Amino acid sequence: MKNSSRRSARTRVGQGRQLGPTETLLIDEFVVNYRRKNIRNLVIRLREDGTVDLSCPLDVSRSQALKFFKSREAWIRIHQEKTGFTADRPVREYKTGETYRLLGKVYRLEVISGGRYSSRLRSDEDVIVLTVPPGKTAVDTEKYMINMSARHLRRLLEELVPRWEELTGLQCSGWSISRMRSRWGVCAPSTGKLRFSICLSQLPVEEIEYVVLHELAHLKHPNHGKGFWDFIFSYMPEAEYIRGRLRNKIDYLPPQSDAEHNM
Numbered sequence: 001m002k003n004s005s006r007r008s009a010r011t012r013v014g015q016g017r018q019l020g021p022t023e024t025l026l027i028d029e030f031v032v033n034y035r036r037k038n039i040r041n042l043v044i045r046l047r048e049d050g051t052v053d054l055s056c057p058l059d060v061s062r063s064q065a066l067k068f069f070k071s072r073e074a075w076i077r078i079h080q081e082k083t084g085f086t087a088d089r090p091v092r093e094y095k096t097g098e099t100y101r102l103l104g105k106v107y108r109l110e111v112i113s114g115g116r117y118s119s120r121l122r123s124d125e126d127v128i129v130l131t132v133p134p135g136k137t138a139v140d141t142e143k144y145m146i147n148m149s150a151r152h153l154r155r156l157l158e159e160l161v162p163r164w165e166e167l168t169g170l171q172c173s174g175w176s177i178s179r180m181r182s183r184w185g186v187c188a189p190s191t192g193k194l195r196f197s198i199c200l201s202q203l204p205v206e207e208i209e210y211v212v213l214h215e216l217a218h219l220k221h222p223n224h225g226k227g228f229w230d231f232i233f234s235y236m237p238e239a240e241y242i243r244g245r246l247r248n249k250i251d252y253l254p255p256q257s258d259a260e261h262n263m
Contacts, residue, residue, distance in 0.1 A: 025054075027069060029180060030076065034065070042068050046079060094141040100128055102149060103156065104204025117144045149201035150177055156205065157196060160212045168235060170216045184246060185211045187218035203246075210242040 025032040031051045045053040056065040107128040114131035173192035180197040194215045221228035
């Protein structure tokens with residue numbers, strides 16, 4: 001968009017009659033409520049549930065609206081952090097008795113007070129003993145728990161990626177973990193790099209293995225054609241079943257308790 005258009009497309013709450021239904025779009029990691037309204041300017045509004053409203057004048061095309069939105073993503077991230085209106089707002093208070101999902105297993109939290117953050121898994125009892133320093137908020141504790149989940153996921157991937165590289169004969173140039181919310185994993189065939197979502201830390205090992213195999217396969221087959229799926233099924237015949245389970249899982253970090261979300 002031209003500079004004059006950018007000045008007029010201010011990120012403020014607009015007034016106007018909504019025309020047509022609201023569409024829910026997934027743009028990068030953002031859940032966007034896209035509306036066409038009888039207003040003069042493009043409007044972006046942050047909502048408390050972490051979603052973002054994008055209201056579009058009738059004379060602005062969808063592609064122009066999405067281009068404007070993507071140009072403001074940095075602004076959105078900054079203001080989500082300032083306001084706390086993010087999709088990963090705490091869904092729990094981090095108190096004893098709440099549940100936490102880690103590598104496909106649901107643990108009960110046992111929260112105690114201590115000098116610094118620490119956690120210990122009592123797998124035989126399905127318990128995570130979580131030490132929280134005095135004065136820390138649920139937001140502080142959530143950040144620690146996400147980092148804890150990432151550490152467990154990283155240790156697992158350090159085993160799974162080399163194992164599947166050896167089995168398939170494919171070699172990635174490196175891999176990383178990031179806070180993707182729209183994808184379980186990404187492969188860049190041009191560089192050979194893989195990226196995995198932190199949300200994988202909630203899943204059972206067999207589902208994480210499927211994602212590892214899926215992304216490695218893209219090094220050989222960049223698209224999802226017949227050759228790609230033949231390759232996947234030759235190593236994992238149950239892949240279609242696992243893929244179906246993954247497509248039905250939409251919760252994101254922090255993992256929600258059974259009372260809050262039915263898998």
